[in-house]
Amino acid sequence: MTAPAPHRSSDRKVLGRLSLPERNFVAEALRTETVGGVLLLVAAVAALIWANTAGGSYDSLRSFHLGPGSLGLDLSIQHWAADGLLAVFFFVAGIELKRELVAGDLRDPKAAALPVVAALCGMAVPALVYVLTNTVGGGSMDGWAVPTATDIAFALAVLAVIGTSLPSALRAFLLTLAVVDDLFAILIIAVFFTSDLNFAALGGAVLGLVVFWLLLRKRVRGWYIYVPLALAIWGLMYNSGIHATIAGVAMGLMLRCHKEDESEEHSPGEHIEHLVRPLSAGLAVPLFALFSAGVVVTGGALGDVFTKPETLGVVLGLVVGKAVGIFGGTWLAARFTKAELNDDLAWPDVFAVASLAGIGFTVSLLIGELAFTEDPLLTDEIKAAVLTGSLIAALLSGILLKLRNAKYRKLCEDEERDEDLSGVPDIYEMDDPAYHRRMAAIYEKKAAEHRRLAEVAGGEREDGSGPA
Template sequence: MTQPAPSRKPTLLSRGSWPEARRIGAILRKETVGGALLLAGAVVAMIWANSPWAETYESLRDLRVGPEALHLNLSLATWAGDGLLAIFFFVAGLELKREFVAGDLRDVRRAAVPIAAALGGVVVPALLYLLITRGVEGAGKGWAIPTATDIAFALAVLAVIGRFLPTALRTFLLTLAVVDDLVAIVIIALFYTDHLAPVPLLAALVPLGIFTVLVQRRVRSWWLLLPLAVTAWALVHASGVHATVAGVLLGFAVPVLRSDKAGGPEAGPGLAEHFEHRFRPLSAGVAVPVFAFFSAGVALGGLDGLVGAFRDPVVLGVAVGLVAGKPIGIMAATWLMSRFTHADLDEGLAWVDMLGLSILAGIGFTVSLLIGELAFGVGGDEHVKVAVLSGSVAAALLATVILRLRNRVYRRIHEIETADLDHDGVPDVYETDRPGVAGG
């Protein structure tokens, strides 16, 4: 009598598919360059803002350009935050939709873990911030600053220090960061909209609707799509809702799957993949570094000024939220998912891997700076920038220590998998149920 096959216990953060592994690897290679440019922009801004020529930096940041008649006579810093970051969030919208429509995360069970972790990584830092800043007048409006993860910075650090880490960890961080971005956009739209003009907001539905119809028909002509996208962005900006929301909505409108009329699976990449390939370099290589340049320039006032900044409860709240709140929230949510679904980590992973990754998610740079400006105004609270920069750097350094140690453990797995390439170019580990090496 044939014995039934034993049921396999569900796992958290399982390996995923080979196409997903290749795609994540390609994204990481691009984000490494983007992360380096982001850091370069921030460092140049910090040096310039603390040099004898600091006034020229402030003058450049505050220089206003654009048509006054269209309410677009904005400072360069505002153009960077409202305009260039719309490209960043457009790519984030493409990535999020792709993950849930065609990626490994279309499986609800697989998607639940990073979504829960992202929500935990939002709630706990916000609560810690509010706890530390309680009683401080006006501080409460900055509660969302430590809730965000900078996808470019975090992925760049991971690509540099963890090239042998399992793809499941990379996929998890990417998905968590993208969900974080989505939550940040919702927070910005709901809590950081001072005034709402319904007429421009409703008018924005017209170009957005035409854009959606065209991309659903697989139209790629930039001379048709770009004016519609810019018009939708301008109307959302005029409505009082932060203009980056338009970027996410435009990204969600783009279809992920190939059209049946295009010839099936061999017809080339879907439109979302096509746009992502075109715009990710612009986002990571231009939009985010320029925003970092205009946002990270803060006059520290020497060592005394830096030490004095940390006497501010807002600075402590942001820094603690990023360095401690993020990992606590992410780890707690992941453990709860494991506890109540009776699922274990994949055989090739250990909880210390999750700890390192959770700390890495405390890099809040880009979106945290954006929310800080929305909460306290451009240049309204320089201490917030000190907190975001110091907290992000501390999270990056702590994560580097842990993940570099784990990277050595997984080097042997990488050597085994690359040695097992067969004629189809796919590692055998993605074609069998052979477990990896657990926990080192």
């Protein structure tokens, strides 16, 4: 037996192997998102069953108003879920984006080019598909932004259900895509879905954000300071006319997401994300889905999804636009940067992940509500289109991923293998001489055991009755 040869680094690869710290971070983040995605699926199904079996009670509950009217916060439960709970979701998205910019793939312009171009194309093409569909069909252009979003939690829930062992590079690509996607979705909401501005409230929100930033800079600690301040900023942002979720992402971007010295085990941003992510994935987003996904589904309503230009544009945007946009953007970025695809993967793998990104549940539902506020019937039809398009994208990507599941399983096993029992996967130790010394000792021990067994076998009687 011979020890494995030292690993030699190759030219830059598209979807190449992650560094060990990045791999561990992605694995931890996606575990939480996967659990949250399963809860999201359960909440969406519960909402659909509730709305179609006891629709009166469902509509009555989500239309029930509560909150201090004197502060402009007498909102329905549905609005509390969309404007309040999703602010937590976007707060986590802001921290993710900040971390990617300072410590993740987006800190390196060359490495960032691929996911940024893929995400931009994955938003532009679905919007274009919607516009073309409604230009031909004479529909409303107001919903152009609905199919531009990707729901990472829902996508990972689909992966959990179909049991596909995606290698970490593809999972990281999907996560980075979703982070960039969230950033542009936030910009779309801020720019295109802002009502008349209340400059006094906006000024108060900006002042609150400045105070928030100064407290962070001064290393002031204590949740009892930041939580009331964050609530005040959120309330002022809501009253300013800008969607309140913008407050969440702004505060997330202010957190420090890099370690200043070796004594810090985690940066403040990573620590707070670790605390808040379960609240976002396990409570905020599922409750939003519970009070937003409940649409009455009938045979006629499902038929309308494929006949009305607005709803057909959403379905085609999610299913066709997302897959074509992300795949095309990735291929173009690879071609113009002269990067090669990872040897262990094939371009159909990229197309499968691009199809998976067509699941645009949470943010698509939110944008659908914002785009057609004046037409409740069309809002429900758009929601039905989002659900239909997301379901078709999930089925299509599930089939494509299943076809390569055996290959993915082998790649994951290679990533996890730790023959020298060092606690670090072997694939990350190939350039370490100490690893090769440990492996040589292991192989020598195995070879000695084989020689001993051969000697014992050779010393038996020819009739097999025992030693000679």
